[in-house]
Amino acid sequence: MKNDSLIYSDILKSLKTVEETEEFSSKIDVLLNSLFKTQAKPLEELLKKLLDLKTSGIIKQAMSVKNINSSDHAAIETLLNDIKKEIQKLRVLKLYLAFDPTTEIIDNIFEWVLKNIGNGIILDIEKDESIIGGAIIVFEGRYKDLTIRKRFEELNLFSAKLMDNLK
């Protein structure tokens, strides 16, 4: 049997950005609310109605791994709450970019982060055209400005010092 953390990390790999995670979290909440209504519908129906295909697939996968019956709403509830707890543990890597990244670019960046930094990280991407290119990276309280704008500023400073020395 797979370790629970591993199960959840597999599930959470599909969550790449903060927006996706928030959306997923709110859908979980909706599902949880619907599970214990008086005239609760079957899980399959609920999943189809409330969640998208991807998210449904994730939930079903988790249920399959944990051998949870679709009629066992209590077990499903526990599963969903565990998933929510795991979501809370996710770490955020903030990126300031000079452009609006496409889904493909986001996926590529996420893949790099997964490969080079590890899992359990989601991206929080914000646009700032003034940086021209490159990125400002903020992660776990550390800040790095690796933008073209910064390079220009450093160049200005260097030039100014050079001019001073030449005078």
Add this chain to the structure above:
Amino acid sequence: MSIDPLIFFDLIAAVFLLSLAITAIAISYARAVKKFNSYQKEADLLLTQIHKKESDLLEDARIKAGKIIEEANVKAQDILNSTNNLNNDSKKTLEDALEKLVKHQAGYFEKVSEDFLKTYQQELASLKEKNIEILRNVSKNIEEDTTNEVKDFDSVLEKETIASQKIVEEKIEQEYTKIQKDTEEYRSQMIKKVDEQIYKIIEEVSKQVLGKGLSLQEHEDLVIDALSKAKKEGIAKYEK
């Protein structure tokens, strides 16, 4: 109506008596007036006599006084005359004595004056000699002092002039250096401002050109490069 004869007679008697009284009174009054007049006449006469006696007495007194005064004047004149005579005699005596005294004194003073004059002339000559000597010495001293003073003054003046000149030169030098420095600072500031402006313009233009000129792929590559660099600089360690 008829009046009682008794009363009538009484009335007549009363009137008669009254008239008698009045007559008596009138007569006595007349006598009194007459007496008074006679007395008055006597009084006037007496008064006149008194006045006359007074004027006689006054006249006598005046005459006597006049005589006394005349006599006194005569006597005074006599005394004065005698005094004048005495004065003239005394005067003459005094004059003679004075003349003698004057002659004697004149002779004495003349002699004394001659001696005094001689002595004075000698003293004067000696004093003159001394003064000339003193003056010579003083002049010499003054000359020496003045010469020294002038020399000192010359040297002081020279020093002061040189010192002043030096001070002025230094001042000019300082001012010139300051002005040079201010000018240089201003020049540097202006160059710096111009440079900043130029850099700003270049920066802005570059930003606009570069920002719009980069493709999505180039952007992605720059991001991945930044992440790699950040990892190298320790922003994160790999965790499985």
